[in-house]
Amino acid sequence: MKHLLSLSVGSSRVSSSELIQFQGKEYRLTHLGVDYDVDMFESILKSYDGKCDAICVSYVPPVVVLRKKILMHDLYLLVRDTVKETPVYFGHHLRAIIGNWTLRKSMEEGDFNCSNANVLFLTGLGMHELAKTLAPMALSCRFLDAWTLLRAPVLLKDLGALEKHATVYARTLEKLQLDDHLADGIGRRLFKKWFRQKIQASDIVVAPANVISSFEPKAFKGKILL
Secondary structure (H helix, E strand, O other): OEEEEEEEOOOOOOOEEEEEEEOOEEEEEEEEEOOOOHHHHHHHHHHHOOOOOEEEEEOOOOOEEOOOOEEOOHHHHHHHHHOOOOOEEEHHHHHHHHHHHHHHHHHHOOOOOOOOOEEEEOOOOOOHHHHHHHOOOOOEEEEOHHHHHHOOOOOEOOHHHHHHHHHHOHHHHHOOOOOHHHOOOHHHHHOHHHHHHHHHOOOEEEOOHHHHOOOOHHHHOOOEEO
């Protein structure tokens, strides 16, 4: 029987092990979360390497190819350097493929049109491929990466500004603690009004589920969420 490990950097609340059926075959699927504990994350990778048939890792930031630099988070490098025997798949790869395909198909069929929309990415680096797809099509495409990731109240007004910001702060972003954006610290409280204004000025808000879920639902009332 094939054994698949689904390992999340995020919450451990949904950790489980179950048997699933796919195309007439039975698989054991083990899902584990580490609550952003990097030592535990590394320990689990080591203990399952060579002992399961595939490892799927989620909540590790994607590799971002910029004009003058390739941005790789330390956790991505940790996975690459730790797992030697078992194939590893990253959730952001699948999300990027499905997200882009779904968006383009919806546009072709007339179900989605952003030509008159102001689009706001809470993290364009976390969804860089989608940002590159939407930016040329939207009325405006702005990015809150400086705020979401670094708690700097700065709005990046186009894709070029985002990539310049990422290049300047590359090492900081590569070493970033992934649960920092979840904390309701003084910066988040001080600039709550500023953040709300940026949301209100947008028509479409784009962000990964773990970022969206760190805010109260009413913050996005009346907005299209992608």
